Structure formats: structure tokens, C-alpha cells
Amino acid sequence: MTDPKFVAFSTQKGGAGKTTLTVLAASYLYYVKGLKVLVVDCDYSQYSIEEMRQRDKDLIECSPQFKKLFSDNLRQTKLAPYPLLTAKPEEAMQKVREIIEDGNDIDIVFFDLPGTVNNRGVVNILNCMDTVIVPVAADKVILESSLAFALKIQEWLTTGRTQVKQMYMLWNLVDAREKTDLYDQYEAVFEEYGLMTLKTKIPDTKKYRREGSKTLNRAVFRSTVMPPDKTLLKGTRLSELTDELLDLLKL
Template structure:
């Protein structure tokens, strides 16, 4: 990519999947697709991705199968773990600009933001995004909260208060038993509200939360130090989502 693209999976409702999607997309694009990635953890004060990186580091010391998988990935790709910047929202863009201007080659910067738009630092970050992706689910609480968040950004866009280039809703935690026309009806409403929805829908599957274990020898899906295990990618729709996002960023 010619210039770094700024992307945030963002919503104000916990449990919607923004941090999980940030980590999985960053890991897939970096370790599998070979893009140069920077992840910025602005999720103050919990810094969820930084905590995930710490858990991965601990597992490297105590779990032989996890360490073997990570070392094999490094041997095959020649890649060390992607850089992770932990910073408060109000300082994030300055730090990122410093990294870019120092000559570091970066294709995509992913931002993990706090679940609020009542923070000036968060607003400033959102204003700089090429794409804001809002995870939604067919759950009343998550849907109402995420939709309110998206509509607030949409209001900023239409009134000229934000410079966000694109915003999309992303169906997450999709239950295969739900009727397809339910989502079609929702998307008709979203379109009436001027909101765009990504074509890819992410299924409700436990594999999205599958991290390394201190005691179990098992494939890992969500990690900051290696890609999702190939055996778990089938049916996850993660590769399809990655291709759709890349297509949007390159357009």
C-alpha cells in the first residue's frame, strides 16, 4: 500500500468483538498476507491487547506446544511479532505519526479504542481513520448500543465534524439458526439510515475466543504472536473478511 491506512474496529458496547476482531485481523494480515502492521492499544485503562501479548509471552515460557508453533511460524515467515504500541487515546496519533515519520514502513495501523465517544482523544483518533468498522450482533443490547455509536459518527460525517473516510457495520456472532431475512430486514433499515454494511458475516463460534492454554496442547486461533491455526480457519469467514477490508482500503 502506498500510504499507511488507519483502521479501527470500534463500538461503545463491551462484548461486541472489537478487540478480538482487531487482533485476528492484524494477525491474519501480518502473518498470513505479509502486510506490515502496527497495532495501537488505546483501550485505556485495561489495555486488552497488551494483556493478550503478555499472556502469549507467558505461554511461550511454559507451554512447549505453543512455543513450538510460534517458533515454526517464525522460521517459515521470518517474522517477529508485530509491533504493539500501548498509549492513552489523547497521545495516540502523535505517537503513530512519529513512528511513521521515522521511516518505519507500515501498511495498516489498527487502533483498539475505549468504548466511548465522550473522550476527546477517542474523537480525534476516529477523525483520522480511513475506515471505522462497527461490530454489531442480532442481540437487542449490542444492536442498540452499536447502532447508536454508528449513528453518532454518521451525524459527525453529515455535519462535517469528522473526516472519517468510510464507516461500515460488521455482523458478528451470527447464529446459523437465525433466518437470513432477519438480517436483510436490518440491513434495509441501516441503508435507510445511510449506514453501509460489510458483505461478510462472522459466525458465532467459540474458535474466535480460542487462545493458548497453560496446560492444553491445542490449536490456537486468537494470538498476537502467530496467525490463526489453519485447521480452525475453515468456516470462520476471517479470510473473506480480510479480503473485503483490503479491497476497501485499496479502492
């Protein structure tokens, strides 16, 4: 068994999309691509992914439509929901190591972290990452916050204070009406600071927020127990993002 790759979509600004990107990347790679995934929810202020998993479980019990979608996927893929570990930052890495040492075959471990670099547990986790992806949007508040976060990690990299192997900025919540040269100008600034940017840009689409419903009979995109619905994938660039990630991780 090879060592799993450790990945975190991470930034200190809420609303940048790190939790949604974590869930969707994990679900797509696990249920569609067949990789063995472990998701670690360390965001102790809210444990958003744990709450999402619980909502999924509740829907299986109370929504016939959602239960059918889940059952159909289980029958087709033979994959039970991917494992989800909930742990405080200071305890997470030890628990992950125990899971790995127990002989569980894992390709990628995704970490959902609190939005701070002032927590020793968070810093210790970030130091172990193979890849940190910093979601950023063309919004002044998100842009400044995400850039400050990335520059802090860049400082650790240049001073040898971290073992992070690679870090990339990721354009998220991209408005199709915005001029593409605006992003080119921002990326030029990133490059001046020595920051690399992923090629994939994630559009601002409501699909990324579509979960199951107790009352609506509709396709599901964001879920921890099944993949994004194929009919909703077009235009989301989720498959392009995961392909680029796999290429970076050499998987």
C-alpha cells in the same frame, strides 16, 4: 513509502467483539498476507491487547507446545511479532506519527479504542480513520448501542465534523439458527439511515476465543504472535473479512 491506512473496529458496547476482530485481522494480514501492520491499544480501561501479548509471551516461556508453534511460525515466515503500541487516546496519534516519520514501513495501523465517544482523545483518533468498522450483533442491547454509535459518527460525517473516509457495519456473533431475512430487515433499517454493511458475516464460534493454553495441547486461533491455525480457519470467514477489508482500503 505510502501513508498507512488507519482502521478501527469500534463501538461503545462491550462484548461486540471489537478487540478480538482487531487482533485476528491484524494477525491474519501480517502473518499470512505479509502486510506490515502496527496495532495500537488505546483502550486504557483494560488494555486487552497488551494483556493478550503478555499472555502470549508467558506461554512461550512455560508451554513447550506453544513455544514450538511460535518457533515453527517464526522459522517459516521470518516474521517477529508485529509491533504493538500501548497509549492513552490523547497521546496515541502523536506516537503513531512519530513511528511513521521515523521511516518505519507500515501498510495498516489498527486502533483498539475505548467504548466511548465522550473522550476528546477518542474523537480525535476516529477523525483520522480511513475506515471505521462497527461490529453489531442481533442482540437488542448490542444492536441499539452499536447503531447509536454508528449514527453519531454518521452525524459527524454529514455535518463535516469528521474526516473519516468510510464506515461500515459488520455482523458479528451470527447464530446459524437465526433466519437470514432477520439480517436483511436490519440492514434495510441501516440503509434508511445511510449506513453501509459489509458483505461478510462473522459466525458465533468458539474458535474466535481460542488462545494458547498452559495445559492443553491444541491449535491456537487468537494470538498476537502467530497466525490463526490453518486447520481452524474453515467456517470462521476470517479470510473473507480480511479480503473485503483489503478491497475497501485498495491494498
